[in-house]
Amino acid sequence: MNARPVLRLEGISKSLGGKRILNACSLTVCRGELKVLIGPSGAGKSTLLQCINCLIQPDEGEIWLDGKLLDRTDDGALCAFRAQVGMIFQDFNLFDHLTAAENVTIALRKVRGFSRARAEERAGEELERVGLANRRHLYPAELSGGQKQRVAIARALAMDPRVILLDEPTSALDPELAGEVLSVIQLLARGGMTMIMATHQMDFARALAHEILFMEKGVIVEQGAPAALLLEGRATRTRDFCAKLADLRANR
Amino acid sequence: MPDIAFWNETLLPALNRGLLVSLALIIPAGTLGFLGGVALGCVRVFGPPLLRRLGDGYTALLRGVPLAVQLMMIYYALPKLGIYFEPYGAALTGFILCTAAYQSEYVRGAILSIRHGQVQAALALGFSLREAVFWIIVPQAARCALPGCGNEIIYLIKYSSLAYLVTCMELMGEGKVVASNTFRFTEVFLAVGVYYLALVTIAGFLLRRLEKRFHIPGFGPR
């Protein structure tokens, strides 16, 4: 395994309204790794992901990309950083006034400075990759939830990100639609894309994650390979949580 | 250097006189116009088809034609049909007729915005239709219509200045007389503007209080 760190967080903390939401979170992601964040809702998974690309400005901590420290006060540096860190949102956040293809091209043109033709070509390739080449002229409202999320993935991929952050990409979707999104993410993981993903899909995490990070009350309490954390007979918080999740599923 | 004698002896007494007339226009026109609007709005939703059509036509007409034209009609044209109005009466009548049309639009919108399920749920609980309207529709519709109707009152305050067109001596008219006599347009109309700003700001404050008082979390327009 190539162990070069791509993204490193050092002591990220965030308080909102006097409440500590993140408490000194640190993590390192190496090239080609898939890290999965799990934990109860309200644990701070989503806040941590949004702090990584400073959609929420962390109060303290350092963010390193490819061995370079991010200067969060410098707008230009921040935009350049974000352009290299893809983000997939829980509720897709496609630009509602643009077609699927335009959603992919807009950042290429306005941020990367691509010509229209080149951006369109690239958008075609990325939509092809997520299996939506034939939907390129449809508007978000004409797409299903799963298709929207796949367009969002294509939009992030087109920027050639060093790492992609996925914030519960399937939790707004019905199970059968979640499947099509998960298979796209699986394809990316196999292709060696570096990713950090918050999810409740334990089977997916077990099968594909290189490492699982378990968060609770703003702290990363456990981390390790899925096999180690979820091993039969080991008394880890992660296992407790997963057992609870499984119970909930079974009772439903 | 402001001319204090001019302000104290000429301008302010005239404007205060005008303010009283303005209030005597706004308060009855606002009240009667609102009541008329509620009645008209209900007729336009629940009335028999013919009345509904008439109500829609009336509203479209009064909302489509400038208030200035309506006032001119009432004051200058109706005498030809043998209907005479004092300036004050003409202005008041015009305001009531026009406000009722605008208000009815909000009332109608509010009633129509209530989801069918709300009435169904009430009927399912054993309410009679009359009880359902009184306990379920009215409280919801009133909250829905409140911001629009309140806004309309603020418009009425501003448009009450059009009474000047039919020579009714309210704030605007008094101001115009002083301005024409002394040719101090900027000064006089700044003062008139401040009077109207005060009226509008007070009304806006009261309306926000009212809205807050009846606010229900998650209900109505965000």
Place this chain on the structure above:
Amino acid sequence: MHSLTVVIDALPAMLAGGLVTVGNVAVSLSLGLCLGVPLAVGQIYGDALARRLVHIYVWFFCGVPILVLLFLFYGLFIFLGLPAEPFSICCVVLGLTSAAYQSQIFRGAMLSLPRGQLNAARALGMKDRTAVASVILPQALRLSIPGFANEFSILLKDSAICFVLGTQDIMARTSFAAARTHEHLALYAAAGLLYFLLTWLVLKLLHLLERRVHIPGYAAGAEAGAFSGGQT
């Protein structure tokens, strides 16, 4: 039918007045648009001072009656030594007022967009300027068209009081003809009809524009639901 002949005689002048009215409204509406968008952007994304200033501007122009503003600006024009030409004073007053109202329309539209739109644009590395220009405004302007149509019809009706300063618009020509012939009823009815037709015509045009820039799933009520289920 004496009154009918009077109306027919006055009609050419009234239609010429209609051109003045339309010109007045067109200039004011454009001025209001050009000023209203930056005002709205300033009120949402500006710093504390900018927000305060926009707030005061809107408070003033939404609180003072047009009639008062017309005479106030008449005085101001003279005070500043500008030519006190009625048409331009009316355009300035209606334009500044409309800017205040239009800024509130755009502001409402911008605030109604989900917060995620801006976040998504930022996450792609867009600068805030780019994000507002290419993601927020195109959506907000579309959402504003109904409000814009409403603003137009209000402005058209407001323009009917400009004759107090002496613009040669529909109202001025009508009252002139009425004073000469004493046929107030017929003439003002005709004027009312003219305003009514103008409103109707432009609202039809704006409705066409709305349909032209329409995007599936956008605001237009009934259509929003029609697509959401079918395409899965």
